[in-house]
Amino acid sequence: KAGVTQTPRYLIKTRGQQVTLSCSPISGHRSVSWYQQTPGQGLQFLFEYFSETQRNKGNFPGRFSGRQFSNSRSEMNVSTLELGDSALYLCASSPYPGGEETQYFGPGTRLLVL
Amino acid sequence: SQQGEEDPQALSIQEGENATMNCSYKTSINNLQWYRQNSGRGLVHLILIRSNEREKHSGRLRVTLDTSKKSSSLLITASRAADTASYFCATGGYGQNFVFGPGTRLSVLP
Numbered sequence: 766k767a768g769v770t771q772t773p774r775y776l777i778k779t780r781g782q783q784v785t786l787s788c789s790p791i792s793g794h795r796s797v798s799w800y801q802q803t804p805g806q807g808l809q810f811l812f813e814y815f816s817e818t819q820r821n822k823g824n825f826p827g828r829f830s831g832r833q834f835s836n837s838r839s840e841m842n843v844s845t846l847e848l849g850d851s852a853l854y855l856c857a858s859s860p861y862p863g864g865e866e867t868q869y870f871g872p873g874t875r876l877l878v879l
Numbered sequence: 880s881q882q883g884e885e886d887p888q889a890l891s892i893q894e895g896e897n898a899t900m901n902c903s904y905k906t907s908i909n910n911l912q913w914y915r916q917n918s919g920r921g922l923v924h925l926i927l928i929r930s931n932e933r934e935k936h937s938g939r940l941r942v943t944l945d946t947s948k949k950s951s952s953l954l955i956t957a958s959r960a961a962d963t964a965s966y967f968c969a970t971g972g973y974g975q976n977f978v979f980g981p982g983t984r985l986s987v988l989p
Binding site: 769798800807808809810813820821823853855857862863864865866867868869870871872873875 | 909910912914919920921922923924927967969970971972973974975976977978979980981982
């Protein structure tokens with residue numbers, strides 16, 4: 766099976782812009798989770814989607830949002846970008862929701878906000 | 880706040896030596912997983928151990944779990960230069976999202 770894919774791999778934006786990142790899970794996986802990774806804060810959970818419904822949400826401002834489509838592909842959006850949003854954004858897929866099974870990660874999207 | 884806390888934060892060893900990393904957590908868990916990350920890339924799943932298991936092996940990896948002490952350890956035997964990476968533990972619970980620790984940076988010197 767193909768692994769988790771994320772697009773784009775690299776992105777440069779300026780403050781105030783918005784960005785949309787995409788994640789395609791492993792075929793058959795219905796859960797997609799998003800994480801932000803920075804040197805200072807480490808890996809932080811953003812949100813999880815299962816069957817097009819958001820199941821869990823981390824402690825991030827409302828500028829961070831996401832959605833999941835009927836084919837399980839997911840997008841996350843960050844509006845009004847700030848310098849501190851520069852990070853590696855990782856998505857992970859799993860057959861089941863919640864923290865009960867292995868999550869498989871994509872290569873990440875590296876976002877730089879100038 | 881992070882639930883998992885890895886120890887040490889950084890570790891340097893020679894090729895052929897064993898590397899041991901520890902992870903402590905605070906609340907009840909369903910499972911604990913270890914991941915490897917090479918230089919800012921995606922995370923690679925290494926091993927999952929469930930709360931009713933005490934030890935698990937996979938190749939050169941050995942993971943133990945002590946739920947009474949809320950801790951786990953990852954042992955990599957006969958380390959290779961290719962094992963140089965950051966290692967993260969992640970705790971999972973029923974209906975909860977995974978929580979990752981800050982990671983251990985392992986350097987294996989040739």
